[in-house]
Amino acid sequence: MNGDWLQADPAALDAADPLSALRQEFLVPPHGDGEQAYFCGNSLGLQPRGVREALLQELDDWARLAVEAHFRGRHPWMPYHAEVRDGLAAIAGAGPGEVVAMNTLTVNLHLLMVSFYRPTPERPAILIEAGAFPSDRHAVTSQLRFHGYDPERDLIELEPDEPGGIISMASLERCLAEHGRRIALVLWPGVQYRTGQAFDLKEVVRLAHAQGCLVGFDLAHGAGNLPLALHDSGADFAAWCSYKYLNSGPGAVAGAFVHARHARSERPRFAGWWGHDQATRFRMGPEFVPTPGAEGWQLSNPPILALAPLRVSLEIFQKVGMPALRERSRRLTGYLEAQVRARLDRVLEILTPADPARRGCQLSIRVRGGRGRSRELFEHLMARGVIGDWREPDVIRISPVPLYNRFTDIARFVAEVEAWAGIGGTQA
Ligand SMILES: *Cc1c(COP(=O)(O)O)cnc(C)c1O
Numbered sequence: 001m002n003g004d005w006l007q008a009d010p011a012a013l014d015a016a017d018p019l020s021a022l023r024q025e026f027l028v029p030p031h032g033d034g035e036q037a038y039f040c041g042n043s044l045g046l047q048p049r050g051v052r053e054a055l056l057q058e059l060d061d062w063a064r065l066a067v068e069a070h071f072r073g074r075h076p077w078m079p080y081h082a083e084v085r086d087g088l089a090a091i092a093g094a095g096p097g098e099v100v101a102m103n104t105l106t107v108n109l110h111l112l113m114v115s116f117y118r119p120t121p122e123r124p125a126i127l128i129e130a131g132a133f134p135s136d137r138h139a140v141t142s143q144l145r146f147h148g149y150d151p152e153r154d155l156i157e158l159e160p161d162e163p164g165g166i167i168s169m170a171s172l173e174r175c176l177a178e179h180g181r182r183i184a185l186v187l188w189p190g191v192q193y194r195t196g197q198a199f200d201l202k203e204v205v206r207l208a209h210a211q212g213c214l215v216g217f218d219l220a221h222g223a224g225n226l227p228l229a230l231h232d233s234g235a236d237f238a239a240w241c242s243y244k245y246l247n248s249g250p251g252a253v254a255g256a257f258v259h260a261r262h263a264r265s266e267r268p269r270f271a272g273w274w275g276h277d278q279a280t281r282f283r284m285g286p287e288f289v290p291t292p293g294a295e296g297w298q299l300s301n302p303p304i305l306a307l308a309p310l311r312v313s314l315e316i317f318q319k320v321g322m323p324a325l326r327e328r329s330r331r332l333t334g335y336l337e338a339q340v341r342a343r344l345d346r347v348l349e350i351l352t353p354a355d356p357a358r359r360g361c362q363l364s365i366r367v368r369g370g371r372g373r374s375r376e377l378f379e380h381l382m383a384r385g386v387i388g389d390w391r392e393p394d395v396i397r398i399s400p401v402p403l404y405n406r407f408t409d410i411a412r413f414v415a416e417v418e419a420w421a422g423i424g425g426t427q428a
Contacts, residue, residue, distance in 0.1 A: 180211025
C-alpha cells in the first residue's frame, strides 16, 4: 500500500470516500454530545435504520392478517427465507441452493456435524485450532463424546507457531501430514476471533481433502468481513452468526452453507418438517424427503421477527457489494495499523498479521507492560466513548467496520491512547 495517504488528514480521507455516506444507514450510539467511536462490530454490529420499520411492518401484518400473512403479507412469511437467499449467497460466495438462514451458529455447527462428522475407529479425530472460541470447542468435544470417543485423545488442537498466537499454513500442513489419516473432520475458523488472523480457505480445504478429511468452517468473524468464495473453496460445510459483521441484531438468525456436491446427500441428518421437500411438505406425509441443498437441513419454520433485520441488513450489503467494502476495509485497517506503528509503538503491540491478506478488519492489540495496563487502557477508552472489546487474558480488539466506521474514528482512538499514555501532542 502506498504510504503517502497515511499522513493525510482523517477528515479529508472521510470526505474523499463516497462510501463514508453508508454510516448514515446505521444508528451509532450517542456519547456525550456526539457519537461513540464504535469498533465493536466483531461482537455486535450496529442497527441499520431500516430495521425498526421492517419489524413494525411484520407486527402490522400479524395484526391485520394473522395466519394469512403467510401468503398475503407484504413480505409473505411462507417464502420468507427466499428473500434472504440471494443476499446470503453473495456474502458466502455460494450458489443460492448452498445457503440457508436458520437457527443460531452453535446449533448449526452441531446439525452439520451430525451429517459431516462421521467418525470410525480408524478415523475418529477432529482438528481445531488451539484457543478456539469456547462454544466451538464445546461443540466438538461433545460430538466426540456423543460418538463414544475421548476428546483427550481424539481432539487435536493445533498450537500457534508464530508470534501473537498466529498459525502458519506450513504448520497446518505438517499437522495434517502427521495426523491426517486419523482426522475425520477439520473445523477451522475463517478469521480467528482472538487474533484476527484470516485463513486461505481454499488452501485449508486442499490440504485437508488431500488427507481424506472433511472440512467445515466457522465464519462467525468472516461473514460480512471478508469476501468469501465458499463454493470455490470446496469446503464441505460452513456456519456463521449474523449479529457480528452482518448487523442483524442480538441473537439473530445464523447462516449455514452446504456444498453443492452434498445437495442430495444421503448422510444421516437430524430432520424436521421445514427441511422436507417444499413441493410436498404440506401433504403432511410420514416420510421425510429432504429439500435438495442447504435448505434440507432446516428443522422448524423460521422466526420472521428475527429474519426481518437480516433481510434489511443484507440489502445494504447487496447495494454496495463485498469487493467495494473490502477495499475500504483494507484502507481503514491499514490506516489504523500505520497510526499505531508510527505513533503508539512504545505503548501498543499488534498481534494480528501485518499482511492484509491474512486479516480482516480487526486488529488485536495489547499494551506493552502487561495485563493490568491493557485493562486500564481498555477502561479509559470505554469511558471516553471509544468502544472496543476485551478478550482474556489481555487482548483489546479494535475493528474498523467499513460500513460505519470513519478515518476520524481511528484518529480519535489514537488520540485517546496518546492522552492515556501521556505521549504525543494531540488534544483528546
Ligand atoms: C461469536 C461466536 C460464536 C457464538 O456462538 P452462538 O451460537 O452464536 O452464540 C461461536 N463461535 C465463534 C467462533 C464466534 O466468534
